[in-house]
Amino acid sequence: MTDILDLSLAAARRALADRSLSAVELVGAYAKRVEATRGLNAFITETLDHAVEAAKTADQELASGDAKPLTGVPIGIKDLFCTKGVQTTAGSAILKGFIPPYESTVTERLAAAGAISLGKLNLDEFAMGSSNITSHYGPVKSPWTRAGDDRPLVPGGSSGGSAAAVAARAVLAATGTDTGGSIRQPAAFTGIAGIKPTYGRCSRWGIVAFASSLDQAGAMARDVQDCAILLQAMAGHDPKDSTSAPLPVPDWSAALTGDIRGLKVGVPKEYRVDGTNPEILALWDQGLAWARDAGAEIVEVSLPHTQYALATYYIVAPAEASSNLARYDGVRFGQRVPGKTLDEMYENTRGAGFGAEVRRRILIGTYTLSAGYYDAYYLKAQKVRALIARDFREAFQQVDVLLTPTAPTAAFALGEKMDDPIAMYLNDVFTVPASLAGLPAMSIPAGLSSDQLPLGLHLIGRPFDEATVLRCAHVLERAAGFTARPQGY
Amino acid sequence: MALDQKTVARVAMLARIKVTEADLPGLATELSGILGWIEQLQAVDTSDVEPMTSVADLTLPMREDVVTVAAQRDAILANGPEANESFFTVPKVVE
Amino acid sequence: MTQLIEGRTGSWEVVIGLEVHAQVISNAKLFSGAPTAFGAEPNEQVSLVDAAMPGMLPVINRVCVEQAVKTGLGLEAEINLVSVFDRKNYFYADLPAGYQISQYQQPIVGKGRLLIDLPDGSQREIGITRLHLEQDAGKSMHDQHPVLSYIDLNRAGIALMEIVSEPDLRSSEEAAAYLKKLRSILRYLGTCDGNMEEGSMRCDANVSVRRPGDPFGTRCEIKNVNSIRYVAQAIDYEARRQIEVIETGGTIDQETRLFDAGRGITRTMRSKEHAHDYRYFPDPDLLPLVLDPAMVARIKAEMPELPDQRRQRYVQEFGLSAYDAGVLVGEKETAVYYETVARGRDPKVAANWVTTDLFGLLNKTGRTIADPPITAEQLGGLLDLIADGTISGKIAKDVFLILAEEGGDARSIVEARGLKQVTDTGAIDAAIDAVLAANADKVAEYRSGKDKLFGFFVGQVMKATGGKANPAALNELLKTRLQG
Structure with a gap:
C-alpha cells in the first residue's frame, strides 16, 4: 500500500469505506505529520488528542454503517472560524485566549459530516495580508523553497496556515476564507487547489469578520475533486446569516465530468498588463491551450473597470474592517490593556492588541468613512464596484467561465516586499475583481516557475455556478498533471 | 491626498487606537501613500451609477418573533476581562 | 399660536x-x-x-x-x-x-x-x-x-x-x-x-x-x-x-x-x-x-381606531363635548371603560359619571383605570337603577361609594339596604300626613302665601321616608295636599 499520507481525500474516503484503512490509522498518521511539520508554524492550536479520540468513534460509525460523507477525515480549520471550547484567535494578540461558547455554521457542518479537526490553522491577523507575516503567532513558512535557495518562503495569505498544512500533507484538506484572494493566492503559492464559492454560498455565521460584503469561506485541498467534496459539506443556506443564499447545493463531485467540449472560456484582455511576469503569461497561454485542446472555445472578453478593482477593494475592505473590528475593545472578550479612563483603556487595548497592518487598515477605513470623505471614497468605491460587477455580468453573457493567472508572481521570501504595503496589495490583482463581484473562483496548481515554485491558474464563474468552475478546473488540472512536491516535505 | 499628522491623530482617536507622537510622521506618510494610490478611482465616471449595496441579489430575510435564546449569563461573561459574576466592567465613566 | x-x-x-x-x-x-x-x-x-x-x-x-x-x-x-x-x-x-x-x-x-x-x-x-x-x-x-x-x-x-x-x-x-x-x-x-x-x-x-x-x-x-x-x-x-x-x-x-x-x-x-x-x-x-x-x-386594514377618530365618534355619535371626548379617549383603557359603561345607556350620563365620579374616586384612592375600584360593569348596573327609577341620582352617589368599598352589584346593595325609591303613593301620603300634622303652624303660613316653605315640607317628608321617596311623586302629592 502507498503511504497513507499520499491518499487524496477521495481515496482516503474510499479506503475508510471499504475498511482497508481505519480512521485511527489515518488520523494517527496525520497527527504524527502535524508534529513532524511544526517547523512550518502552520497551526496556532493543535487538537490532536481530541482528534485521536474522535477517530475511534469514527471507526465505530464506519463499522456500523453509520458513516457520513467525511467520517474519519482529518482536516484543519483556519483560525478565523469560531470553534466551541477551542481557542479562536484570528491570528491576533487581541483575541489570545478567547474560547468561543459557540461553533461556526461551516465547522459545525463539517463536524456533522464526520470530519475530524486536527486544530486551528495560522493566518494573517484578521485575515489581512497576502503572506502570513502579519500573524501575531509568527509567520507560517511555506514547505516549498526555491531551487538552490533555502531561504524560507511565504505560503501566501491570509489562509497561509491552511495552504502550508495541505501542501505539507499535515491535513487532508482545510477550510479557508477569502476576502480578496486569501484562499486562491496561497493555494497558488503552495501548489494546491482552493475554491472560493459564490458570496452567500457558505454561511459567514461564526467566522470572525474582516470585510462582511466580501468574506466567504471555501475549501483548500490537494486537488479539485477533494475541494468539491469538502466544499459540499461546508455550503448551504443558513438562516442565521442574512446574506446566505437560500439555494440548494448541487452535487459538485458529479459535476466533474471531465468534459468541457463547447464550453466558452473567456480571456479578459485587460488582465494582460504590461510588466506581467513572462512566466505567468506563458502559463496562462498554456492553460488556454489545454482548454482549447479539451474542446473549449476561447473567447476574448473585456472587463474595462478591472484596473480599478484593487483600489476599490482597498477602500471597501478597510472601511468595513474598521467597523467590524470595533468590537475588539477589551470589554467582553479577548485581551485588555488597562487605562485610567474608558477611552484610555480602549486606546491601550487596541493599540497593543492589533498589529501594524490591522492598525493601518482600521485607520484607512476610519478615515474614508469619516465626515466629508464618505462620498469621495466609500460611496465612490461602491459605485465603481457596481461597474466591475456589471463588467462581469456582460462578460458572462458571452462566456461560461473566465481563465486568468492566480497571482502575478510565485511565492516570495519572508522579508521581501515587506516594507511597501501597496506592493504587497498587488498580489491580489487577479483575485480581487471576482471578490468584489461575489463570484465563485478557484485556483489550481498548473506549473512551476523557473526556480521550481508552483504557479496557479485561476477560474472565475457565474454566480452560484461553482459546478462549471470545478468542472473546468478539473479538466485543466488533469491536463497540467501537476505532481511536484515541496522539497524536504 | 496627503494626511497631516493632526488628521492621523484625530483618526486614531476616532478608531480608539493609541498612536505615539513618535509614530505619527511615519504613519502619516504611509497612509498618505495608500490614499494617493486609491485616488485613481476619481478617474472613473460614476455619474449614473447606483452604489452597490450587496453582491447578494436578495432582499432582507426576516425571522419570526420567537425567543430562541435561553439565559446564558455565565457563557456570555466567561471571556470578559475583569467581568464579575453578573456584569462586564470598565473603568468608571463620568457622564 | x-x-x-x-x-x-x-x-x-x-x-x-x-x-x-x-x-x-x-x-x-x-x-x-x-x-x-x-x-x-x-x-x-x-x-x-x-x-x-x-x-x-x-x-x-x-x-x-x-x-x-x-x-x-x-x-x-x-x-x-x-x-x-x-x-x-x-x-x-x-x-x-x-x-x-x-x-x-x-x-x-x-x-x-x-x-x-x-x-x-x-x-x-x-x-x-x-x-x-x-x-x-x-x-x-x-x-x-x-x-x-x-x-x-x-x-x-x-x-x-x-x-x-x-x-x-x-x-x-x-x-x-x-x-x-x-x-x-x-x-x-x-x-x-x-x-x-x-x-x-x-x-x-x-x-x-x-x-x-x-x-x-x-x-x-x-x-x-x-x-x-x-x-x-x-x-x-x-x-x-x-x-x-x-x-x-x-x-x-x-x-x-x-x-x-x-x-x-x-x-x-x-x-x-x-x-x-x-x-x-x-x-x-x-x-x-x-x-x-x-x-x-x-x-392598514387591521389598524385599530385611534384616539382622534374615537374622539370624533364620541362627539358625533354620543353628543359629547370635544373636551369630555378628549378626556375619555386619552388613555385607551379609559375609552374602553367608558364604552362599556355607555353601551345601551345614555352616553352623556355615562360620560358624566366617568369623568367626575370615577376620576374623582381614582384620584382619591390613587388607583388607575387599569385597576379601578369599580368595574365598568358595576357602574353600568348602577346607572341602570337610576334610569329605571329604582333609585334617585342622589342615592346613586351613596351606592357608588358603597360599591367602591365593598364591591358587589348595585341592585343587591339597594335591595339589601332598602334604598329603593318609594313610589307607592299610600306610603308617601302617610308620611305627608304625619309631617303636616306635626307642623300645623307652618301649613297655615304656607297657605297664607309663604310659598318658600314648600321646600321645607319636601325635606321633612324625604327625611321621614329615609330619602327614598320618589321626588316627582312626592312633589305632586305634597302640592295637592297643601292646597287642600
Missing part, C-alpha cells in the same frame, strides 16, 4: 423638536432571539449577537418591522417600501459592537403628522420628520463600584423606533401634549407600552430660542429625560438658560446636555466631549429591507 417668554431685552420664542425612542413591543430583540422582558437579572437576556461576539450576525425580526409600519400608519406617515440599515459607529461601554444598527438616509417611515390636544379643546398639527428602526444599547451603571462602571446588556439589541418631530413645538406645554398624544397613539396601536419610568419610552429634546420671526437659533440636545413632567421642566430651564446666555452677550454652543432631575437643571455632558463622527455606512451584514405592499395593506 405663539407663546413668548419675556427676557430682559425683549421677548423670545422657544423652538422645540423631540426625538422619542419608543421600545417596540415584541417577544424577541430586533436582530437576535433574546427575550425583551423588563426586570430580568443582569446579563440574563443576552444572546451572542447582542454581546457582539466575533462572527455573530444580525437577522431581523419580522414583528419589529410590522410594528414600525403600524406606527408609521398611525402617524399618517409615508411608508418607505425600501429602507436601509446603516451602522452608526462610536465607542461606548454599553455598545458592544462599537456600532449601533440604525437607519440613516433611508428610514422605514417618512414624513407624517400628529395632532396635539390643547387645553381649550382645540388641536394643532405637529409634523413628524421620520421614524426609523434601530437597536437599543445596553445599560451602564456608574454607582455600583468606586472605580468601575458595570455593564448590563439585557437591553442591548431591543428594537427601538426613533420618532423625530419637526421643530414645530413652541412651549413646554406643547411638548408635553405631544408626548402624551404620541404615547396614547403608541398604546392604542400596541406598538410600545409608553412606560417612561421603565425606559420603554425615552425622549431627547432639541431646544433653541429666537426672536419671533428670526431664523432658528443654535440648539442644544437634552438627553434621556424620563418623564413628561421632567421634559417640560428641562425645556423651561433650558430656554431660560439660553435666553440668559444670549442676553448677557454670550452665544449658544451646539451641545448635548443632561437633565439633572434632582436640581431641575440641564448641564453639559462630560463623557460626550469628543467630536462625534458616526461614520454611517450601510450595514454589509444586512440587505435592503423591502416591504411587500400586501403586508402594508394588511396592517
Whole structure:
C-alpha cells in the first residue's frame, strides 16, 4: 500500500469505506505529520488528542454503517472560524485566549459530516495580508523553497496556515476564507487547489469578520475533486446569516465530468498588463491551450473597470474592517490593556492588541468613512464596484467561465516586499475583481516557475455556478498533471 | 491626498487606537501613500451609477418573533476581562 | 399660536423638536432571539449577537418591522417600501459592537403628522420628520463600584423606533401634549407600552430660542429625560438658560446636555466631549429591507381606531363635548371603560359619571383605570337603577361609594339596604300626613302665601321616608295636599 499520507481525500474516503484503512490509522498518521511539520508554524492550536479520540468513534460509525460523507477525515480549520471550547484567535494578540461558547455554521457542518479537526490553522491577523507575516503567532513558512535557495518562503495569505498544512500533507484538506484572494493566492503559492464559492454560498455565521460584503469561506485541498467534496459539506443556506443564499447545493463531485467540449472560456484582455511576469503569461497561454485542446472555445472578453478593482477593494475592505473590528475593545472578550479612563483603556487595548497592518487598515477605513470623505471614497468605491460587477455580468453573457493567472508572481521570501504595503496589495490583482463581484473562483496548481515554485491558474464563474468552475478546473488540472512536491516535505 | 499628522491623530482617536507622537510622521506618510494610490478611482465616471449595496441579489430575510435564546449569563461573561459574576466592567465613566 | 417668554431685552420664542425612542413591543430583540422582558437579572437576556461576539450576525425580526409600519400608519406617515440599515459607529461601554444598527438616509417611515390636544379643546398639527428602526444599547451603571462602571446588556439589541418631530413645538406645554398624544397613539396601536419610568419610552429634546420671526437659533440636545413632567421642566430651564446666555452677550454652543432631575437643571455632558463622527455606512451584514405592499395593506386594514377618530365618534355619535371626548379617549383603557359603561345607556350620563365620579374616586384612592375600584360593569348596573327609577341620582352617589368599598352589584346593595325609591303613593301620603300634622303652624303660613316653605315640607317628608321617596311623586302629592 502507498503511504497513507499520499491518499487524496477521495481515496482516503474510499479506503475508510471499504475498511482497508481505519480512521485511527489515518488520523494517527496525520497527527504524527502535524508534529513532524511544526517547523512550518502552520497551526496556532493543535487538537490532536481530541482528534485521536474522535477517530475511534469514527471507526465505530464506519463499522456500523453509520458513516457520513467525511467520517474519519482529518482536516484543519483556519483560525478565523469560531470553534466551541477551542481557542479562536484570528491570528491576533487581541483575541489570545478567547474560547468561543459557540461553533461556526461551516465547522459545525463539517463536524456533522464526520470530519475530524486536527486544530486551528495560522493566518494573517484578521485575515489581512497576502503572506502570513502579519500573524501575531509568527509567520507560517511555506514547505516549498526555491531551487538552490533555502531561504524560507511565504505560503501566501491570509489562509497561509491552511495552504502550508495541505501542501505539507499535515491535513487532508482545510477550510479557508477569502476576502480578496486569501484562499486562491496561497493555494497558488503552495501548489494546491482552493475554491472560493459564490458570496452567500457558505454561511459567514461564526467566522470572525474582516470585510462582511466580501468574506466567504471555501475549501483548500490537494486537488479539485477533494475541494468539491469538502466544499459540499461546508455550503448551504443558513438562516442565521442574512446574506446566505437560500439555494440548494448541487452535487459538485458529479459535476466533474471531465468534459468541457463547447464550453466558452473567456480571456479578459485587460488582465494582460504590461510588466506581467513572462512566466505567468506563458502559463496562462498554456492553460488556454489545454482548454482549447479539451474542446473549449476561447473567447476574448473585456472587463474595462478591472484596473480599478484593487483600489476599490482597498477602500471597501478597510472601511468595513474598521467597523467590524470595533468590537475588539477589551470589554467582553479577548485581551485588555488597562487605562485610567474608558477611552484610555480602549486606546491601550487596541493599540497593543492589533498589529501594524490591522492598525493601518482600521485607520484607512476610519478615515474614508469619516465626515466629508464618505462620498469621495466609500460611496465612490461602491459605485465603481457596481461597474466591475456589471463588467462581469456582460462578460458572462458571452462566456461560461473566465481563465486568468492566480497571482502575478510565485511565492516570495519572508522579508521581501515587506516594507511597501501597496506592493504587497498587488498580489491580489487577479483575485480581487471576482471578490468584489461575489463570484465563485478557484485556483489550481498548473506549473512551476523557473526556480521550481508552483504557479496557479485561476477560474472565475457565474454566480452560484461553482459546478462549471470545478468542472473546468478539473479538466485543466488533469491536463497540467501537476505532481511536484515541496522539497524536504 | 496627503494626511497631516493632526488628521492621523484625530483618526486614531476616532478608531480608539493609541498612536505615539513618535509614530505619527511615519504613519502619516504611509497612509498618505495608500490614499494617493486609491485616488485613481476619481478617474472613473460614476455619474449614473447606483452604489452597490450587496453582491447578494436578495432582499432582507426576516425571522419570526420567537425567543430562541435561553439565559446564558455565565457563557456570555466567561471571556470578559475583569467581568464579575453578573456584569462586564470598565473603568468608571463620568457622564 | 405663539407663546413668548419675556427676557430682559425683549421677548423670545422657544423652538422645540423631540426625538422619542419608543421600545417596540415584541417577544424577541430586533436582530437576535433574546427575550425583551423588563426586570430580568443582569446579563440574563443576552444572546451572542447582542454581546457582539466575533462572527455573530444580525437577522431581523419580522414583528419589529410590522410594528414600525403600524406606527408609521398611525402617524399618517409615508411608508418607505425600501429602507436601509446603516451602522452608526462610536465607542461606548454599553455598545458592544462599537456600532449601533440604525437607519440613516433611508428610514422605514417618512414624513407624517400628529395632532396635539390643547387645553381649550382645540388641536394643532405637529409634523413628524421620520421614524426609523434601530437597536437599543445596553445599560451602564456608574454607582455600583468606586472605580468601575458595570455593564448590563439585557437591553442591548431591543428594537427601538426613533420618532423625530419637526421643530414645530413652541412651549413646554406643547411638548408635553405631544408626548402624551404620541404615547396614547403608541398604546392604542400596541406598538410600545409608553412606560417612561421603565425606559420603554425615552425622549431627547432639541431646544433653541429666537426672536419671533428670526431664523432658528443654535440648539442644544437634552438627553434621556424620563418623564413628561421632567421634559417640560428641562425645556423651561433650558430656554431660560439660553435666553440668559444670549442676553448677557454670550452665544449658544451646539451641545448635548443632561437633565439633572434632582436640581431641575440641564448641564453639559462630560463623557460626550469628543467630536462625534458616526461614520454611517450601510450595514454589509444586512440587505435592503423591502416591504411587500400586501403586508402594508394588511396592517392598514387591521389598524385599530385611534384616539382622534374615537374622539370624533364620541362627539358625533354620543353628543359629547370635544373636551369630555378628549378626556375619555386619552388613555385607551379609559375609552374602553367608558364604552362599556355607555353601551345601551345614555352616553352623556355615562360620560358624566366617568369623568367626575370615577376620576374623582381614582384620584382619591390613587388607583388607575387599569385597576379601578369599580368595574365598568358595576357602574353600568348602577346607572341602570337610576334610569329605571329604582333609585334617585342622589342615592346613586351613596351606592357608588358603597360599591367602591365593598364591591358587589348595585341592585343587591339597594335591595339589601332598602334604598329603593318609594313610589307607592299610600306610603308617601302617610308620611305627608304625619309631617303636616306635626307642623300645623307652618301649613297655615304656607297657605297664607309663604310659598318658600314648600321646600321645607319636601325635606321633612324625604327625611321621614329615609330619602327614598320618589321626588316627582312626592312633589305632586305634597302640592295637592297643601292646597287642600
